[in-house]
Amino acid sequence: MAHLRLRTAGMLLLLSTVARAQSTCPATSVPFARVASSIQHALVTIGVPDTEQVRTRLDSVRSRLSDDFAYSYNTIGRGSQGTVAKRDQNWKMLRDAMPGRDGVFQRVLNRLFQSTVQAAIDSAGIRDSLAPVDAMMCIARDVRLFEGTEKLRRFEKKFGPGSVKLNGLEVLLNYGAQFVAWPPLFGVNADFSPRPWEIVAAYRTTYLTVEKTGSTDTKRRPQAVSVAEFGLRHYNFGKDWGVEDAGWLSRALKPGSFSLGVLVGAEANGALKYPWSGTARVGPYLAWGGFKVGYLTGHDKRLIVSREVMVIPYLF
Amino acid sequence: MAFKPQSQAWPGHDAVLLVHGIGEDPTAPRSEANEALRSALGDRADSFAIYELRYDGINDWFAEKTQLAGLVPQLLGFLKGKFGGDHLGDTVAAFAGDVIWPVLSLSARAALREAFIVQLNKMIQDGPHAATQRISIVCHSMGCFHTYEAIHAACGDMSNLIGPQAGVRLQNVIFMASPVQLIKSAVKELGVVIPKRTTLALSRSLSKPVADLNGVEEPYVLGKFVSITGALDPVGGHLFRQKLDWAYMAVPGQDSLIDDQHETNITSREELIATLSASLQTRERPNITLQNPHDWVAYIDRHQTDLRTWLT
Numbered sequence A: 001m002a003h004l005r006l007r008t009a010g011m012l013l014l015l016s017t018v019a020r021a022q023s024t025c026p027a028t029s030v031p032f033a034r035v036a037s038s039i040q041h042a043l044v045t046i047g048v049p050d051t052e053q054v055r056t057r058l059d060s061v062r063s064r065l066s067d068d069f070a071y072s073y074n075t076i077g078r079g080s081q082g083t084v085a086k087r088d089q090n091w092k093m094l095r096d097a098m099p100g101r102d103g104v105f106q107r108v109l110n111r112l113f114q115s116t117v118q119a120a121i122d123s124a125g126i127r128d129s130l131a132p133v134d135a136m137m138c139i140a141r142d143v144r145l146f147e148g149t150e151k152l153r154r155f156e157k158k159f160g161p162g163s164v165k166l167n168g169l170e171v172l173l174n175y176g177a178q179f180v181a182w183p184p185l186f187g188v189n190a191d192f193s194p195r196p197w198e199i200v201a202a203y204r205t206t207y208l209t210v211e212k213t214g215s216t217d218t219k220r221r222p223q224a225v226s227v228a229e230f231g232l233r234h235y236n237f238g239k240d241w242g243v244e245d246a247g248w249l250s251r252a253l254k255p256g257s258f259s260l261g262v263l264v265g266a267e268a269n270g271a272l273k274y275p276w277s278g279t280a281r282v283g284p285y286l287a288w289g290g291f292k293v294g295y296l297t298g299h300d301k302r303l304i305v306s307r308e309v310m311v312i313p314y315l316f
Numbered sequence B: 001m002a003f004k005p006q007s008q009a010w011p012g013h014d015a016v017l018l019v020h021g022i023g024e025d026p027t028a029p030r031s032e033a034n035e036a037l038r039s040a041l042g043d044r045a046d047s048f049a050i051y052e053l054r055y056d057g058i059n060d061w062f063a064e065k066t067q068l069a070g071l072v073p074q075l076l077g078f079l080k081g082k083f084g085g086d087h088l089g090d091t092v093a094a095f096a097g098d099v100i101w102p103v104l105s106l107s108a109r110a111a112l113r114e115a116f117i118v119q120l121n122k123m124i125q126d127g128p129h130a131a132t133q134r135i136s137i138v139c140h141s142m143g144c145f146h147t148y149e150a151i152h153a154a155c156g157d158m159s160n161l162i163g164p165q166a167g168v169r170l171q172n173v174i175f176m177a178s179p180v181q182l183i184k185s186a187v188k189e190l191g192v193v194i195p196k197r198t199t200l201a202l203s204r205s206l207s208k209p210v211a212d213l214n215g216v217e218e219p220y221v222l223g224k225f226v227s228i229t230g231a232l233d234p235v236g237g238h239l240f241r242q243k244l245d246w247a248y249m250a251v252p253g254q255d256s257l258i259d260d261q262h263e264t265n266i267t268s269r270e271e272l273i274a275t276l277s278a279s280l281q282t283r284e285r286p287n288i289t290l291q292n293p294h295d296w297v298a299y300i301d302r303h304q305t306d307l308r309t310w311l312t
Helices: A001-016 A032-046 A051-064 A073-079 A091-094 A103-113 A115-124 A127-159 A168-177 A248-253 B032-047 B056-064 B074-084 B087-104 B106-126 B142-156 B181-195 B269-282 B296-302 B302-311
Strands: A028-032 A070-072 A197-211 A222-236 A258-263 A281-288 A290-296 A304-305 B013-018 B047-054 B134-140 B172-176 B210-212 B216-219 B225-230 B255-259
Touching: A028 A032, A028 A127, A028 B302, A032 A051, A032 A103, A032 A115, A032 A127, A051 A103, A051 A281, A070 A127, A091 A115, A091 B172, A103 A115, A103 B210, A115 A127, A127 A281, A127 B056, A127 B106, A168 A197, A168 B056, A197 A258, A222 A290, A222 A304, B013 B032, B013 B106, B032 B047, B032 B134, B032 B296, B032 B302, B047 B106, B056 B106, B087 B106, B087 B181, B106 B134, B106 B142, B134 B142, B134 B296, B134 B302, B142 B172, B142 B181, B172 B296, B172 B302, B225 B302, B296 B302
Parallel strands: B013 B047, B013 B134, B134 B172, B172 B225, B225 B255
Antiparallel strands: A028 A070, A197 A222, A197 A304, A222 A258, A258 A281, A281 A290, A290 A304, B210 B216
């Protein structure tokens, strides 16, 4: 319990430095104790027979929380910092105590929200006494809204206009990958949020290298190199990554995605070459945002560079 | 463009969420369906908060990234066979395939479902009080599929906070030209091709949504659960006045209305005589227009009295 008190104290200390997100809730903080007592009072007043069972369940929930635990909108404000929210213990405690997540607490709420109980509450004229519950539900809904808009932001990052378009083969492979349960890389998570990976299987004819074109040529000239790329692309879901209207340096250092994998290159350089013609060259590649670099091994080792671009949309 | 749920102050205790079909997302602040609904509500319109679920942008993400709609020959083959295999049937099948391809993508389904849940949460948040406010949903075409999935998700997953486990009930749900059964049949036919099809509510027997509150089954929809379609609307399960059982949504306990539609705006011999006579007098072209049996505004206009009765 001491460590919970410490975490709560830490949360309170941070309140003064946290930027408040906007809220239309009637209260930005409501202690669990007030929520529990208002539920208990309402059910006793209307005379439901199982109030003792409700009290036992509420005590069970209370024992898992810190003494002064409160549903607090300020914790949502801190949670809005993207990946920080995952590691924030206070945010996690808030989430886990939310309606719909704590099974024991939900049974209490189920009882409260049964239509017969709600009708009795209205008949008794004690609707206002449940204001702490209303305040908690409002904050809970703000948390749900935050999570929902975050999920949609991630879907947009992976599938929206700024994402890499897929060719027909990639569409088929990624469609099939939805059925792959393990490793859990593709499709969606159990909470329907997107997983960050997708399969890359593309033909690219826009890589460049430098090469002397003739035996008497003293200068190296740029040459196209055609390759097949096979790998995985990872979308960076952090809020600071892949921001379209950020500066060029920020976009370069924190792109919306990266990919890595294997290249198969044609025996000879040149555009529009079949990668497996002759003795194919193989090597790794890395794409950091729109910039790509690869290294072909074999009889003609060389470094190749490119940008993420489709010459013919949805094809290559 | 990032999805942003609509938010507004409620003038009273009533709100309606309009869920449009694919391609019906307007650029104007209010859609034609919104205006038609306000007209139906008449002098009560000002007491309603009317929201619109704008999800075409999300559809566009997936359509433009994957072109998945073009990779469904099996889907099209199934639909063509069902719709008769002739040119009209092929055209109808292509249209139907265009609207139902999102079921093939887990991510598309998840994103669209999430947008619905976020919008409904925002509506509840905007309203005066979850226990006393009245929310109705009026949906059309593919919007009916998203609605059906969302209202079942509301009852099945309490962490969404939009169902009876969070003290929320809906007043009415009105489906117009619903392809729910059409999609259900396609999902069943395609079988394993549909990823995680058991997570689709329509993979189970069609039903009104109910929530389990400690062993007590509570309905999510307190008022009307209505399915309206037209005798000429293939998306709603009719092909030239013939009901297609494999495509017509029949949820046990629903109120079913089938509109008597006509190919043109002329619905009787008398109307034709009057139209031609007027044309002779004014020396203008006779006003004979083709009717779109799937048009949402037309559905709303035909049911103005019903909507006003149900929603108020």
